[in-house]
Amino acid sequence: MSLLSKSIFKAYDIRGILNKTLDAEIAYSIGQAFGSAALAKGEKTIVIGRDGRLSGPSLAAALAKGLQSTGADVIDLGVVATPMVYFGTNVLGASSGIMVTGSHNPPDYNGFKMVLAGEAIYGDTILALYDRILAKDFVKGDGKYSVHDIKASYLERIISDVKLARPIKIAIDCGNGVAGAFAGDLYRGMGCEVIEMFCEVDGNFPNHHPDPAHPENLQDLIRCLQTSDAEIGLAFDGDGDRLGVVTKDGQIIYPDRQLMLFAADVLSRNAGAPILYDVKCTRHLAPWIKSHGGQPLMWKTGHSLVKAKLKETGSPLGGEMSGHVFFKDRWFGFDDGLYAGARLLEILSKVTDMTKTLNDLPQSTSTPELQLKLKEGENFAIIEQMQNDADFPGSTEVICIDGLRVEYPDGFGLARSSNTTPVIVMRFEAETPEALARIQAALKAAILAVKADAVLPY
Numbered sequence: 001m002s003l004l005s006k007s008i009f010k011a012y013d014i015r016g017i018l019n020k021t022l023d024a025e026i027a028y029s030i031g032q033a034f035g036s037a038a039l040a041k042g043e044k045t046i047v048i049g050r051d052g053r054l055s056g057p058s059l060a061a062a063l064a065k066g067l068q069s070t071g072a073d074v075i076d077l078g079v080v081a082t083p084m085v086y087f088g089t090n091v092l093g094a095s096s097g098i099m100v101t102g103s104h105n106p107p108d109y110n111g112f113k114m115v116l117a118g119e120a121i122y123g124d125t126i127l128a129l130y131d132r133i134l135a136k137d138f139v140k141g142d143g144k145y146s147v148h149d150i151k152a153s154y155l156e157r158i159i160s161d162v163k164l165a166r167p168i169k170i171a172i173d174c175g176n177g178v179a180g181a182f183a184g185d186l187y188r189g190m191g192c193e194v195i196e197m198f199c200e201v202d203g204n205f206p207n208h209h210p211d212p213a214h215p216e217n218l219q220d221l222i223r224c225l226q227t228s229d230a231e232i233g234l235a236f237d238g239d240g241d242r243l244g245v246v247t248k249d250g251q252i253i254y255p256d257r258q259l260m261l262f263a264a265d266v267l268s269r270n271a272g273a274p275i276l277y278d279v280k281c282t283r284h285l286a287p288w289i290k291s292h293g294g295q296p297l298m299w300k301t302g303h304s305l306v307k308a309k310l311k312e313t314g315s316p317l318g319g320e321m322s323g324h325v326f327f328k329d330r331w332f333g334f335d336d337g338l339y340a341g342a343r344l345l346e347i348l349s350k351v352t353d354m355t356k357t358l359n360d361l362p363q364s365t366s367t368p369e370l371q372l373k374l375k376e377g378e379n380f381a382i383i384e385q386m387q388n389d390a391d392f393p394g395s396t397e398v399i400c401i402d403g404l405r406v407e408y409p410d411g412f413g414l415a416r417s418s419n420t421t422p423v424i425v426m427r428f429e430a431e432t433p434e435a436l437a438r439i440q441a442a443l444k445a446a447i448l449a450v451k452a453d454a455v456l457p458y
Contacts, residue, residue, distance in 0.1 A: 011419030031066020071141015081240030175210030212244020242323030276318030
């Protein structure tokens with residue numbers, strides 16, 4: 001057995017490397033801990049599923065046995081996208097679930113995304129599972145096991161509600177992730193003609209990494225749009241909860257701009273509602289939301305944190321720069337790349353030129369996420385000291401809800417601690433290249449004032 005390491009218990013999920021920090025015995029222990037925690041909340045049944053990773057079958061089987069050993073009943077959905085487990089916790093009379101997934105990580109990773117009694121768990125609730133395993137604080141019982149095919153009801157729920165104004169020809173790139181087993185059927189069911197790329201589920205990811213947040217993983221899709229008559233391209237991450245979008249002319253429409261279209265649509269039915277977005281998103285989003293009659297609400301990064309805030313505020317829509325989009329309007333409030341793609345196609349089917357509509361969304365010069373690599377724990381200490389001591393002349397506001405987002409009249413700079421790896425994540429946006437350079441220099445100076453030997457990624 002791999003030794004149980006506290007390091008796999010991350011901020012939003014559990015994630016480890018196969019046969020180093022994660023194996024079937026650890027999966028069994030996680031089942032025991034989660035089952036015990038669920039039963040303590042009066043939850044008797046737990047929905048599970050797994051993505052297309054090679055280690056999925058053994059980990060899911062061990063997890064199920066661990067859950068059953070506490071007396072919890074298991075409904076196993078088999079190979080599904082992560083949002084289909086979330087869907088199961090909304091429609092199968094069981095509000096707890098675990099997805100065995102490594103998301104967009106390399107093939108030798110796997111992990112668990114969890115919903116406990118209707119809440120996406122994070123932080124201390126995840127660490128409590130580790131403490132429970134250490135203390136062997138498990139309930140004993142003998143739970144039942146059943147399998148359930150949820151594909152038809154999931155597809156039917158979306159196809160019956162999300163309607164296209166006209167047929168569209170699309171290209172989809174699933175990067176050999178698990179979304180490939182469902183995306184083609186979903187969009188054909190909605191009336192699309194679909195060119196499928198890398199939709200064979202293969203845990204080796206032989207073509208490119210299933211992570212649409214990085215432009216290099218979208219190049220095959222861009223080429224397909226250039227050489228075919230498809231009107232738009234959709235890409236999905238390894239477990240299907242994030243969406244990437246590419247226009248006919250090869251532009252990448254990042255999630256914070258996708259969110260503008262979604263916000264305008266949702267606010268047409270939910271006037272005055274708060275719309276959530278994370279600290280990494282463009283500064284054009286807040287004025288856009290206001291101009292469409294909504295209340296912009298910036299929040300911390302992290303899919304579990306956004307889901308919790310969505311529930312707390314009653315917001316009909318939330319989104320993250322990473323590509324997680326959460327619809328409570330006409331849907332259940334969880335992040336679902338396949339569903340977000342369906343809603344995008346519904347909106348675009350009503351416009352005369354979807355490429356122009358997408359490219360006309362406001363944008364500025366911006367950087368991708370830049371990472372300052374540090375030693376374990378250093379990232380949090382540096383950010384805390386910067387929050388206390390740093391001075392940014394010329395700035396209009398310093399927002400500290402998640403790291404530091406320093407706003408200027410002509411742009412912003414962000415530095416925040418990753419909750420999953422020892423890095424400071426940085427992102428910049430500005431109206432001109434000169435402004436971008438000036439803002440980057442200001443944040444660089446603030447970091448070097450705390451850690452003089454930091455090697456910045458720009």
